[in-house]
Amino acid sequence: MADAHKLEILRGLIKFKSNTQKIWGVLILLSIVTAVEVVLGIYKPEALMTQVLSMKLLNWIFIILTIVKAYYITWDFMHMRDETKALRRMVVWTAVFLICYLIFILLQEGGYIEGVYSSEYIKRDF
Amino acid sequence: MDTTVANTGTEGKTWGGGNQPLKASYGKMMMWFFIVSDALTFSGFLAAYGFSRFKFIGSWPIADEVFTHVPFFHGNYPMIYVAFMTFILIVSSVTMVLAVDAGHHMQKGKVTIYMFLTIIFGLIFVGSQAWEWATFIKGDYGAIQTKGGNILQFGEYVTVDGVEKFKRVAISDIAIDAHGDRVQHERKSGIWFLSEGTLPSYTVEEVYNGLEANPDVLVRTQTLTAEGEKTVLTREESLKQIKENGKLVVEGANLHVNEYGTSLFADFFFFITGFHGFHVFSGVVINIIIWFNVILGTYERRGSYEMVEKVGLYWHFVDLVWVFVFTFFYLV
Numbered sequence: 001m002a003d004a005h006k007l008e009i010l011r012g013l014i015k016f017k018s019n020t021q022k023i024w025g026v027l028i029l030l031s032i033v034t035a036v037e038v039v040l041g042i043y044k045p046e047a048l049m050t051q052v053l054s055m056k057l058l059n060w061i062f063i064i065l066t067i068v069k070a071y072y073i074t075w076d077f078m079h080m081r082d083e084t085k086a087l088r089r090m091v092v093w094t095a096v097f098l099i100c101y102l103i104f105i106l107l108q109e110g111g112y113i114e115g116v117y118s119s120e121y122i123k124r125d126f
Numbered sequence: 127m128d129t130t131v132a133n134t135g136t137e138g139k140t141w142g143g144g145n146q147p148l149k150a151s152y153g154k155m156m157m158w159f160f161i162v163s164d165a166l167t168f169s170g171f172l173a174a175y176g177f178s179r180f181k182f183i184g185s186w187p188i189a190d191e192v193f194t195h196v197p198f199f200h201g202n203y204p205m206i207y208v209a210f211m212t213f214i215l216i217v218s219s220v221t222m223v224l225a226v227d228a229g230h231h232m233q234k235g236k237v238t239i240y241m242f243l244t245i246i247f248g249l250i251f252v253g254s255q256a257w258e259w260a261t262f263i264k265g266d267y268g269a270i271q272t273k274g275g276n277i278l279q280f281g282e283y284v285t286v287d288g289v290e291k292f293k294r295v296a297i298s299d300i301a302i303d304a305h306g307d308r309v310q311h312e313r314k315s316g317i318w319f320l321s322e323g324t325l326p327s328y329t330v331e332e333v334y335n336g337l338e339a340n341p342d343v344l345v346r347t348q349t350l351t352a353e354g355e356k357t358v359l360t361r362e363e364s365l366k367q368i369k370e371n372g373k374l375v376v377e378g379a380n381l382h383v384n385e386y387g388t389s390l391f392a393d394f395f396f397f398i399t400g401f402h403g404f405h406v407f408s409g410v411v412i413n414i415i416i417w418f419n420v421i422l423g424t425y426e427r428r429g430s431y432e433m434v435e436k437v438g439l440y441w442h443f444v445d446l447v448w449v450f451v452f453t454f455f456y457l458v
Contacts, residue, residue, distance in 0.1 A: 027220045031213065035338050038209040041457050049354075059458045066453040067343070070446055077223045077442045087148040091158050099169040106173045110180030118184060 006081045009072070026076045034063050141183050157436045161443045164405075168447050171401065172454055175394045177453065181191050185276075185348040187387030188356070195261050211254045212448065215406075218247030219445040226438045229431025234420065237434060241417045244441065248410040255403045263397065265378030268326075269385040270333060270370040275379035277387055281358070282342040295343055300336035301328040326375035333375060334368050346388050383428055395455065402451055405444045412437050 007016045010024065016022035040048070040058060048058040075081045080088055136144035148155060179186050190204040197207070225240035270278045281294040284445035313321040337343055349357045359367060376385045384392035416437050423433045 019230075020224065023220055023223050023227065027216065030216050034209060034212055034216070037453075037457060038205055041205050062453050062457045066449055069449045073219065073442055073446045073449065075304065077219050077445075078439055079226075084147075084149050087150055087155070087158065090148075091162055095162050095165050095169075098166055099173075102169060102173045106177040107180050110177040111183075113181045114183050117181070 005079070009076065022076065026072050030069055030072060033069050037062060038067055151432060153432065153436055154439070157439045164383065164443065165196045165447070168398075168401075168450070171394075171398050172450060175398060175454065178369075178390045178394065180390055182390070184350050185388065186350070186386075187348070187391050188354075192262070192386045192391075193258070193456060195266075197257055205456060207254070207258070207451060211251055211258075212452050214247050214251050214254070215445050215448050218244050218251065219442050221247065222438045222441045226431070226435045229299075229425070229434045232426070232431070234423070234426055237415070237420050237425075237431060240332045241420060241434070245410055245413050245417060248406055248413065248441075252403060252406050252410065255399060255406070259396075259399075262392075263380060265376075265385045266296065267385065268375065270297075270330060270368060270372045271374040271383060272367070273369070273373050273374050273385050275389075276371075277348055277376065277385065278367060278372065279346045279385070280337070280343055281346055282340075282344060292346070292347075294390060295335050295340075296379075297328060297336075300340050300343055301332045302335045303328070303333050304335070326377055328375050330368070330372040330375060334365075334372065337365060339367055346380060398455070400450060402444070402447055405447065409437075409441050409444050413441065 005019045007019065007022050008014065009022070016025055034111070040061065044058065044108075046058070048061065050057050050073075052060055080091075082124065099115070129343035136142045138144050148156075193208060194202045194204045195207065196203045221243040225237050225244065228240060234457045267279060269280075272278060279294065280297060280300065281292050283290055284293045285291070310321070310325050311322045337345075341361070343364075345359045345363060345367055347357045347359065347367075351357055374383070377382045378385060379389075379392040379395075381393055381396065383389055383391070386392070416433055419425060419433065420431075425433060
């Protein structure tokens with residue numbers, strides 16, 4: 001059963017000899033990502049403060065790095081890499097679709113209410 | 127009790143549950159489905175947090191200024207302790223997955239040790255979170271809440287290494303004690319069954335007198351400037367705001383008031399990290415139960431350590447949620 005693990009990460013860029021070795025490799029990867037996040041969070045480089053798609057570039061970087069971490073936790077620690085395609089899609093797409101939908105609705109609405117507050121003009125009775 | 131993994135009498139029966147098109151056992155699949163639904167619950171909370179934050183985007187507290195403490199150290203260390211907590215949880219995930227891996231090789235000794243380490247790291251995390259809560263509830267500088275529910279904080283400009291910075295000043299450092307303390311009303315005195323919460327250490331009056339006596343101290347509002355910093359009022363405006371609008375002295379945070387900014391921030395903090403902490407706690411309890419089963423040899427006799435794998439899935443999920451809580455509460 002132990003031989004059934006897929007031992008490549010980063011599309012085969014890094015190959016591991018055993019599952020245990022892969023686990024330590026993923027730990028190092030996750031630690032590096034967290035360290036990068038913390039350093040960026042403390043120093044907040046001025047160059048990353050530009051607005052991209054109505055949010056600071058730095059915040060986009062944080063969110064992307066978080067998704068990277070989530071990917072490796074799910075794929076390697078939870079062994080999603082070794083599950084069948086059908087199970088993987090059932091779990092991942094359901095969550096991804098519903099979460100994106102919910103986030104879009106709530107952030108859109110929050111932004112609208114903020115607009116009403118800050119422009120001091122009630123557009124609609126809500 | 128062989129019902130979980132071994133023979134269930136359905137082998138080969140395609141319409142009786144014997145066929146496994148997803149190549150995953152019943153228990154593991156149900157754990158995945160539970161995780162999906164729990165993930166949706168957490169995203170509901172985090173999306174609600176995002177909603178409130180977008181609603182008050184111009185005055186939301188800056189997390190770097192709220193979580194700045196590290197146990198046993200004085201000074202200002204934003205993010206360091208939460209980063210440590212994140213690392214602890216990731217390491218506990220690693221020991222858990224090592225336990226699962228040892229289970230695949232039927233190595234009882236290794237499973238026992240790795241699960242024990244997972245439990246220890248889990249307890250360290252819960253303890254850290256309790257400390258984080260205690261620090262947040264206690265507060266550090268104190269603030270004045272206005273009639274409209276806004277928070278006014280104090281500070282002064284100081285020059286450190288040639289750079290002018292706004293340094294926060296605690297209300298206890300400036301307030302002039304008038305020794306006119308009002309006694310806290312308890313239910314044993316006066317009207318029965320009526321009591322009030324702990325009174326703040328100072329009255330607004332005392333803080334105002336203190337502000338007048340310290341000509342360098344200025345008031346800071348919640349409103350964010352274009353540079354993403356809080357607005358600092360002029361000296362005249364500072365005195366005027368406290369005099370005219372100051373209503374309540376706030377120290378620390380709870381579900382009603384919050385010295386760091388809008389009380390919604392504290393509410394979401396308690397609710398989301400509390401719900402996550404509860405997951406960690408229940409994860410530790412479940413891990414302990416399974417750990418005892420490992421020691422007793424239950425899975426050795428059953429011939430499969432799949433139960434360890436299932437609690438492992440739950441434990442990793444808790445780690446996964448923390449990664450998102452960390453980003454949206456402390457980083458973004």
